[in-house]
Amino acid sequence: MRASPADGGPPRVRPGPVWGPYPLRSEPPPPWQALRTRLRLQRARPLFLRRLQALAGGTAAFEDLAAPQWRARLRGEGFEAALMAEVLHRLGLLVQRELGFMPHPPQMLAAWAMLQGSLVEMATGEGKTVATFLAAASAALAGVPVHVLTANDYLAERDARRLAPLYQALGLSSGWIASGTDEAGRRAAYACDVVHAPARELAFDHLRDRVDFGRPDGSLAWQARVQRSGTAPRLRGLCLALIDEVDSVLCDEARVPLVLAAAAPQDLPEPVLRQLLAQAGGWRQGIEFVVDGAAVRLTPAGRHALPALAACLPRPWSDSRWHEDGLLRALTAQHRLQRDRDYVVQDGAVVLVDALTGRAAPERRWSRGLHALLALKEGLALPDAQQTLAQLTYRRLFSRYHLLGGLSGTLSEVGLDLALAFGTPVLRLPRHRPSRLQLGGIRVFADASERWQAACERAQALAQDGRAVLIGTGSVAESERIAALLRERGLRPLVLHALQGALEHEVIARAGRPGRITVATQIAGRGTDIALDPAVHRRGGLHVLACADDFGRRAWRQLVGRCARQGDPGSAETLLSCAEGVLFRRLPRWLAITLVGRPAGSRLTERLWRLAQWLDELDGIRARHALQRQDRRQAERMAWSGPEE
């Protein structure tokens, strides 16, 4: 393991912590900290920008940063505005040499604000990758171990590979981790000054350290355990996290528990599971049970039928409470979870599809027998059961970092939520260049088939005109459906979804060509940078067709943000069905139907759709805070026993 900063005396990075051998913050900063940070940023911002301006056209060179006195100044003075302007200007010169463009002032401001403990909203396509590099390199020069966290393997690898020569030029080491990285590779990456990793991988490595060495509090007992084990912890502490698409990680994924599990013998006998599936298969939706959002509930008729069915099972499974619980799960497997929407079958196993990103998540499993029920439903071999070793949520993990920074194009909707949870303000930065996005409004259709037909017609017309088209859908199944309709018209769409994994970058590389139609789930909604062919640029750029019934406001903004990036031209329109998704769930039926056929620019449609999305977001915020409270209570209860973080 590489020496921690504490070995050579802790860097005096202000504001911030004294880095310990494996430092952890015991509690997240209080909410009022957000206000303090915001005021500090507001006060120092003019000075920072003036300094930056004064440096432009000067004789500074990025090679200066290799000199020990710059590192010493950063360690001693911390990330103060005047010094940071000097450092960031020099790092900008390095970016210019390696990538061919000078970072613009909002990118520099974003980097500085993150090092002050702020989250930053920068419009999609404004260059968050470079802003993150500027912050990561500055902190690494100060001797702080940096974790740059992304939503998935593809983005971690893409950014790490692209930025590696820049880190190298500064004499810094960098590494990256993906889901397939082996133990030695992980250890080598964590020993680097900057490591790029998907948030999930880092969280699991932290959990593994927790299981191997106990609570990493730097105490003598902990140090003794580390020494006895003969190996070192994988991570060098939770010092600075820079999270790309921070709202996705801290809000959308906040409710997904990260469970470190080991294989255990299957405790549910296969014949019992098969019987439950058969019983659930004979039940009808609306008669014996109803599907209510994500949950399945029994109707009075269903309850009435329970005792007779329970009696068919052997003891102890015929116990009424166990049977009801098992049957509800079997109903979920039979009727609520759908193949190619909620899960896919890969290499003879059921693989969960992340509802947010549309990506396959092989490391995630449904608990309490549901995964086994799905495998049997699909005629696959029964998977091993899992035993929980440790568990954690992203909110708990990231509240343990000494310094938390992050960027996203969509933060304003959740600014208050994040300030309350992490004590971090959200700084909104202006666009560097005015947006050339042409928003084509929203059209509502009576049902999904009508909408898909309209989307096909529109995509065909635009493709014939030499534009590139991106159609955003809500699921793998929807993507396949519209792709089939397009093929019937003699078109050859590219399809980007959960089943492709490694092919993702190839699809994205071709998506900006003239006449190209790409169909994608939310997989394309974040971080995807579609390079435009010059011919497409001349024709008006990429056109996004958002067929986004279930998209929240942020997911929709991210999808639309795939076009009109960095001052490019681009356009987008939204096609909704009032028979499903957020309009169906949140508006009375009669009201949703009145929106069908209204002109695309209708203010009423726009307002009602936004209201419906806002109600969904509000429910999400409530649920996240309830979970966080529960998480804290659980952690307090379990503090003595070890497995929870």
Ligand SMILES: Nc1ncnc2c1ncn2[C@@H]1O[C@H](COP(=O)(O)OP(=O)(O)OP(=O)(O)O)[C@@H](O)[C@H]1O
């Ligand atoms: N200062 C700059 N000048 C010119 N081009 C830039 C600049 N900064 C970044 N870019 C380019 O802009 C494109 C978008 O950058 P990037 O993918 O980092 O954007 P983003 O803000 O992360 O987008 P998203 O929100 O969609 O993830 C990239 O091709 C990048 O090379």
